[in-house]
Amino acid sequence: MSGIGRRRFVQGTAGALALPWIVPSRARAKGAVGPNDKVVMGVIGTGGRGGGLADGFANMKDVQVVAVCDVDKARLEGAQRRIEGKYAAQRAAGEYKGCTAYRDLRELVARDDLDAVCIATPDHWHALAAIAALKAGKDVYVEKPLANTIPEGRAIVAAAQANKRVVQVGSHERSTADCRKACEYVRSGRLGEVKTVRIHLPCSDGHHQAARNLKTIPPEKPVPAGFDYDLWLGHTPLVPYCPERCHFSWRFILAYGGGEMTDRGAHVLDIAQLGMNLDATGPTLVEAKGVQTPGSLYNTFWDYEFSFTFANGVKFVGSTARPRGLSFDGTDGKLFVNIHGGRLLPEPSNLLDQPLGPKDVQLGRSPGHQRNFIDCVRSRQEPIAPVEAGHRTASLCHLANLAMLLGRPLKWDPVKEQVLGDDEANRLLMPPMRAPWRL
Numbered sequence: 001m002s003g004i005g006r007r008r009f010v011q012g013t014a015g016a017l018a019l020p021w022i023v024p025s026r027a028r029a030k031g032a033v034g035p036n037d038k039v040v041m042g043v044i045g046t047g048g049r050g051g052g053l054a055d056g057f058a059n060m061k062d063v064q065v066v067a068v069c070d071v072d073k074a075r076l077e078g079a080q081r082r083i084e085g086k087y088a089a090q091r092a093a094g095e096y097k098g099c100t101a102y103r104d105l106r107e108l109v110a111r112d113d114l115d116a117v118c119i120a121t122p123d124h125w126h127a128l129a130a131i132a133a134l135k136a137g138k139d140v141y142v143e144k145p146l147a148n149t150i151p152e153g154r155a156i157v158a159a160a161q162a163n164k165r166v167v168q169v170g171s172h173e174r175s176t177a178d179c180r181k182a183c184e185y186v187r188s189g190r191l192g193e194v195k196t197v198r199i200h201l202p203c204s205d206g207h208h209q210a211a212r213n214l215k216t217i218p219p220e221k222p223v224p225a226g227f228d229y230d231l232w233l234g235h236t237p238l239v240p241y242c243p244e245r246c247h248f249s250w251r252f253i254l255a256y257g258g259g260e261m262t263d264r265g266a267h268v269l270d271i272a273q274l275g276m277n278l279d280a281t282g283p284t285l286v287e288a289k290g291v292q293t294p295g296s297l298y299n300t301f302w303d304y305e306f307s308f309t310f311a312n313g314v315k316f317v318g319s320t321a322r323p324r325g326l327s328f329d330g331t332d333g334k335l336f337v338n339i340h341g342g343r344l345l346p347e348p349s350n351l352l353d354q355p356l357g358p359k360d361v362q363l364g365r366s367p368g369h370q371r372n373f374i375d376c377v378r379s380r381q382e383p384i385a386p387v388e389a390g391h392r393t394a395s396l397c398h399l400a401n402l403a404m405l406l407g408r409p410l411k412w413d414p415v416k417e418q419v420l421g422d423d424e425a426n427r428l429l430m431p432p433m434r435a436p437w438r439l
Contacts, residue, residue, distance in 0.1 A: 033378050038062050038063060039115045041057055041063060041064065041067075041115065041118060042109070043079070043117070043118045044069045044105045044133075045119060045121035045125070046070040046075045046120075047075055050079075050118070050120030050121070051075075051078075051079055053118050053120050054068065054079060055086070058086045060371070060374060063374060066100065067099060067108050069101070069102040069107075070103070071228040072228075074226055077101065079101075080100075083099040084099045104231065109138060115377060116139040116373075117133040117138045117139075117140055118142075119140060120170075122250045123143075123148040123251070123256060124148045124256040126142055127148070127152035127155060127439065128439070131155060131156060137163065139166040139377045140165060140166070141168045141370070141373045142390075144169055144171045144270070144393070145258065145398075146169050146394045147391075148398075149398060149429060150394070150395050150398050150417055150429050151429055151430040152439065153395065154391060155439045156387060156391065157391050166376045167386065169385040169386070169389070169390030171389075172385075173267045173270060174270065174384045174385045175369040177365055178342030178344050179274075180274075180364070182335055182342070183361075185352065186275040188360035190360075191328055191331070191333045194276065194314070194331075196317060197314070197327065198321075198326060199265075199268055199272060199317065199319070199326050200268070200319070200323060200324055200326065201260060201261070201265050201268055201320060201321075201324065202324055204320075207249075212298075212302060214244065214298055216296065217295070217296070217297045218297060219242065221241055221243060222241070229241050234434075235434050237255065237434060251300075252300045253297065253299060254405075258300060259401070260300070261304070262394065264324060266393055266397055267339050268324065269397065270385070271326060272316050272328075275326075276310075278310060279389035280388060281392065282399075282414030283412055283414065284411065285307075285308070285410070285411060286307075286403045286410040287410075288306035288307070288399075288401075289304065290302060290303055290304030304400070304404060305318070306318045306319075306404075308400075323338060325337050334346070334347040366384045395417070399412060402425060402428060406422075406425060410422065
């Protein structure tokens with residue numbers, strides 16, 4: 001077995017310190033991938049979402065996935081076997097050398113032969129992984145939300161710009177044709193003046209109810225063999241292991257994720273932002289209220305209501321109303337966009353009957369979110385979900401959570417990215433990182 005048999009899986013700090021954190025900068029000499037070359041990729045995080053993304057890239061004829069990384073040995077070995085199986089014919093023909101497995105992402109991003117990296121770790125690892133890859137000269141596909149804090153997101157943007165790398169944020173609803181159509185109609189004035197966007201973000205799925213049912217902090221359990229828990233925690237505080245903390249359910253713990261607000265909220269708010277042409281700014285006022293489950297390991301918010309007011313008077317007003325999606329409310333009509341899938345519900349029903357013309361806003365269409373990323377790796381053009389837009393979308397989610405945590409409105413400066421007149425809020429924007437991790 002390539003790679004994994006030569007690497008130890010340890011649960012202690014020594015494993016986390018095996019390599020220096022700062023990866024030397026080395027932009028690849030060839031720059032854009034040649035038209036006849038395959039895009040060579042590595043994948044960091046091979047769980048449910050990461051595994052699906054790895055398969056998607058491996059299924060493309062002009063891509064080779066040659067490296068995978070995960071702190072969970074079972075997931076890592078499973079991903080390695082699956083990826084190598086997809087290239088069996090190419091390997092037999094001598095056109096594929098295999099997929100190397102890594103426990104530590106620093107080993108993966110240090111490889112000189114990678115053009116791009118896909119990052120699908122828990123949210124708290126997005127920033128460190130993305131910045132390491134960008135500094136090492138790799139283009140990056142990173143799952144949404146872009147980062148788990150606003151300063152981390154801004155650091156990713158800065159790293160992408162400094163290293164002239166392509167970053168596609170995994171806000172894949174931007175690649176849905178009907179979502180793009182809805183935004184074109186809004187931005188072309190077909191709904192009249194739109195000053196309110198209503199956000200529906202329900203918490204009614206089975207995994208939400210399971211999380212709400214947990215009323216305690218589960219007792220400590222032994223760390224499973226083959227799971228590097230210290231490395232999984234990364235820069236977050238060292239706390240006792242329990243299985244409820246990690247795979248999938250991490251999203252309901254603020255140290256690692258932001259609950260439904262950053263989960264599907266990042267999709268819904270992203271389309272609101274695109275439709276209102278607000279990708280390069282943020283709100284000036286954030287108001288939000290919600291409840292946490294007292295005494296629970298899961299401290300993200302439920303039963304929330306929130307609003308974002310922008311300098312131009314536009315408001316995003318959200319709640320846990322169903323169905324999941326958003327409504328652009330204009331003076332001449334309304335347009336509801338379902339998330340996921342993008343099904344459009346216009347009011348009046350003939351609102352979309354008149355097609356857009358050449359003078360209307362044209363946002364183009366995507367060949368698919370992952371395909372668009374690979375195309376941009378080749379062309380060096382900006383992808384469908386660029387890094388600044390992803391940062392601004394994630395910022396909305398984090399600001400709503402922060403306003404709920406503090407129980408008060410926040411006056412936000414979208415240029416300085418600071419809360420005005422609120423030192424406590426500004427301190428909470430970026431919790432301290434556990435050594436040796438740092439941006």
